[in-house]
Amino acid sequence: MSETVTPDVMKKTLETMGAKAKTASRALATLASEAKNRCLEQMAREIESARPEILAANATDLEAARTKGIAPAMIDRLTLTDARIQGMADGLRTVAAQHDPVGRILSKNVRPNGLEITKISVPIGVIGIIYESRPNVTVDAAGICLKAGNAVILRGGSEAFHSNLCLAGLLNRAAVACGLPDGVVQLVPWTDHAAVNLLLKMDRYLDLVIPRGGERLIRLVCAEATMPVLKHYKGVCHLFVDRECDIDQAVKIIVNAKCQRPGVCNALETLLIHRDIAPRFVPPFLAAMRENGVELRGDAEFCKLAPEALPATEEDYFAEYLALILAVRTVGSVEEAVEHINHYGSGHSDGILSTIPADIDYFFANVDSSTLYANASTRFTDGGEFGMGAEIGISTDKLHARGPMGADELTSYKYLVRGNGQIRP
Structure with a gap:
């Protein structure tokens, strides 16, 4: 050199x-x-x-x-x-x-x-x-x-x-x-x-x-x-916790997507939670986030359920943290979740955690991202995991x-x- x-x-x-x-x-x-x-x-x-x-x-x-x-x-x-x-x-x-x-x-x-x-x-x-x-x-x-x-x-x-x-x-x-x-x-x-x-x-x-x-x-x-x-561009990846889902499975998927390797582009950056399931979902979710040292930044509705969460700004929902920080927002429907993802996301990898087939189909049809998941971690967006052996990158x-x-x-x-x-x- x-x-x-x-x-x-x-x-x-x-x-x-x-x-x-x-x-x-x-x-x-x-x-x-x-x-x-x-x-x-x-x-x-x-x-x-x-x-x-x-x-x-x-x-x-x-x-x-x-x-x-x-x-x-x-x-x-x-x-x-x-x-x-x-x-x-x-x-x-x-x-x-x-x-x-x-x-x-x-x-x-x-x-x-x-x-x-x-x-x-x-x-x-x-x-x-x-x-x-x-x-x-x-x-x-x-x-x-x-x-x-x-x-x-x-x-x-x-x-x-x-x-x-x-x-x-x-x-x-x-x-x-x-x-x-x-x-x-x-x-x-x-x-x-x-x-x-x-x-x-x-x-x-x-x-x-x-x-x-x-x-x-x-x-x-x-x-x-x-x-x-x-x-x-950046990987602002989302998971949406639907009004009906396997809560234990969903928490494990979120922990993997956020914590397994937070500094990579397919790591989870924003979690959307359906308000109908939030009272049952948030307690085990918070316990898992505390155990893994994740800082949470949420909307007013989520912060009421999670007092330790910091108030989220508009910029937080656009952010690719590449760190143990997670933005959270409550939504009222799969349609609202899709609207959020298409507005704030980067077109990289997004997923739905749900036991409602119609909601999964709607999510798959309407989210405009390169890779979509149902009941799986976004961390699988990778050439090796897709059977390519290696990859040249992930195109958005x-x-x-x-x-x-x-x-x-x-x-x-x-x-x-x-x-x-x-x-x-």
Whole structure:
């Protein structure tokens, strides 16, 4: 890493990286499934065999992060353990075991004039990924992009620089050992923010940019990028406790959704409670929240039932806390709950806890979010939990991908038209 590199050198280096990635992407587009899978397996072995090296690099990042006073939620995202390292390797193997998303026939028809038109899936090309804190993204992104036949240029956050540099080096070493083109996986070698600004202007080389991180980063990328952006804004996730539900089950689900790992985007941030069930539901709910150290911020009606709760502000219902803080509001119907979610939510993950099938159906039909749950935790919105092995992110966009994004979501399509001499009259 060189913080004194001049803008001209930085631009030239990035353009060289872009050209290498573009060349590599063309080779990857026709690479056989078996060759891609062998490389993914080799990457998994490299990760497993280099645990001490990875942990040492991560320890350097963690020491610097604690010195800077980085928030506990960010420290958690940054931290690598033996279990998380093994999870990265296992994720690569799961991706390798999946179907090849490239070359699928999406549709086929023969026109009256005899033209045969086939729509097939193809790689996007070169993908730039800008992300914060979580070094596992380096591995997940590289593996999924490779599976989908894309080259990738990675730019991780400064707080995870040494971890990312180590992991990217291991992945590149595995790719080269498998005979894959140089430039399949590259990491921007500086933490200077100027590198991001330059990368976002490289539409000559990058076909798509995916930002992963806080809302501020994502809005910056959207404002500056000259190529398409596939974004994930904040995760303001809701659960609605309906007028009839299994209260014991509902409390357990809420504890999991809020407390199991509060610093992630699929953690619960706002709880809506039907006022008809509130007198019976609130006491066991409060006991569980006290046990787990959760601060509650509620509307006036909820605060009457929960004296320890703080009054909620309007901003609390828009907030992604990423901490043991939960906003609560009482509502009078499933329709009111849906209206609240569609107004305050971020389109990420929302759920209903109910034993009324009609209310579940209404909730599913009317909440405008990428992933909806009935009687389950929002924490399942994750590529691994959805059987993708790993994920490139969770899109709150509607075009072209939505929700957890695996290899299938990193493909586009093209039309193949076969004729026998047809000309247009």
